[in-house]
Amino acid sequence: MTDTATGERDPDALVRRAGKRADTRQDQHFLVDDRVLDRIPGYAVEAGMDLDHVLEIGGGPGALTDRLLATAERVTVVERDPEFAAHLREEFAGEIGADRLTVVEGDALAVDLPEFTASISNLPYGASSEIAFRLLPEGRPLVLMFQREFADRMAAGPGSDDYGRLSVAAGHYADVEVVETVPKEAFDPQPRVTSALVRTTPREPDYSVPGDEFFLRFLKAVFTQRRKTMRNAVRNTAHISGLGDPDAVVEAADEDLLSARAGDLTPADFAALATLAHEVGNPED
Structure with missing residues (x-):
């Protein structure tokens, strides 16, 4: 002491x-x-x-x-x-x-x-x-x-x-x-x-997500292919994001989001895409 x-x-x-x-x-x-x-x-x-x-x-x-x-x-x-x-x-x-x-x-x-x-x-x-x-x-x-x-x-x-x-x-x-x-x-x-x-x-984000766990898992998935368009990133990383039907996400998503690369999207863009993925992509629980 x-x-x-x-x-x-x-x-x-x-x-x-x-x-x-x-x-x-x-x-x-x-x-x-x-x-x-x-x-x-x-x-x-x-x-x-x-x-x-x-x-x-x-x-x-x-x-x-x-x-x-x-x-x-x-x-x-x-x-x-x-x-x-x-x-x-x-x-x-x-x-x-x-x-x-x-x-x-x-x-x-x-x-x-x-x-x-x-x-x-x-x-x-x-x-x-x-x-x-x-x-x-x-x-x-x-x-x-x-x-x-x-x-x-x-x-x-x-x-x-x-x-x-x-x-x-x-x-x-x-x-x-x-x-x-x-x-x-x-x-x-x-x-x-x-x-x-x-x-x-x-602070609270200025967007909503279906849940932090899924949102963070979705981010982890698409950023593994940050040099590819989001269309390819979503399709190629279902084994990480847990999406059962990534093609359904691609079919439903906005073209501007799909043609961009991960490094150019805003957090709100990711939130919108993750929310859509959760709704139509049949994610694992």
Whole structure:
């Protein structure tokens, strides 16, 4: 346990006190740049996020946890590494005793997540997509660290090189923006790629779909053939989308949609086509 006030712990000292080196095989890269760490909660504050109960995925040695405790009312951190979980309980024993911090030991993709008002996390890159799409449907604002390439794809708009399935799927749940690029040097050990912070603001889409599960499965299918027209993409990917009669979809769909390629359609276009596919394509349950 340390008497240092929250928000003032030195990241390198936290790593030393944890007594454990990062395991890059487990996507462990510690964020140790004080300036970046200090800015991260600010992206939530400036967006007016409710910080009554912040969820952090992957606490590691606790540098971001420390900054979050200086800003949020309560923090729950999910940490899968038993040694880091034990370190967090010792390092932040005072905050735990004051009922301001809860440490959950386990895999963020498997544990029951608590009710939270926002999530602010430096995600393990290997599982970042799965974790993001566990959090996005919760309808809470997020500030998450990703690989820069992934972040750009999340935030991309129709017609851009980065636009794809990830862009449409993330935008189905929230407005997405890249708020900061983070260099390799901000981490120890340094990752091979540049990183970026993404901020999401939840909102309802301006279109309707027959169900999120089918919509996301339909997106996955047609984007596997993004260079083909939607006519061919729908016909060729029934084994992914689960459509029993893709030809019926092609016969009923608008020609403008069918002649376009996936990268040029708007989210509303995909929603219209997915809705039609669900109605006439005899999808699997």
